Amino acid sequence: MKKTDKGIRYFRDGYSCSQSVLMAFAGESSESARVAAAFGGGMGRMQKTCGAVTGAYMWFGMAYGSPGLPEERDKERVYSRVREFNRIFTERNGTDLCSGLLGEDLNTPEGKKNIVTRGLTQTVCEKCIRDAIQIIESLE
Secondary structure, X not given: OOHHHHHHHHHHHOOOHHHHHHHHHHOOOHHHHHXXXXXXXXXXXXXXXXXXXXXXXXXXXXXXXXXXXXXXXXXXXXXXXXXXXXXXHHHHHOOOEHHHHHOOOOOOHHHHHHHHHOOXXXXXXXXXXXXXXXXXHHHO
């Protein structure tokens, strides 16, 4: 199964966007699910950095980060991927902020209703998950 399909399946099963992206690469484990749990909805539903984006950042740390005290070259190996990912994601989507992507407030009854009525989890969130996974694959 392709990673994009895995990520969408996780999301449709009820995992957050951050969990779905991270688990598409790190695998479905309690550790992956737990480490990404706080980042859905733009970090704890604060609608800041998109969860698909933070899921990607977590993967870069897992895949390219130093297992111990990092040297500058270790940091740059991760940070350069994060910067390039962010450039491409923002170019594709106009922003990396959940609030700007959805255009609705996740924390109000009206906003939640509009998200469902307008099908934004399918058209926006799933697109962000697909984009995040495709961008990660292009940077590996």
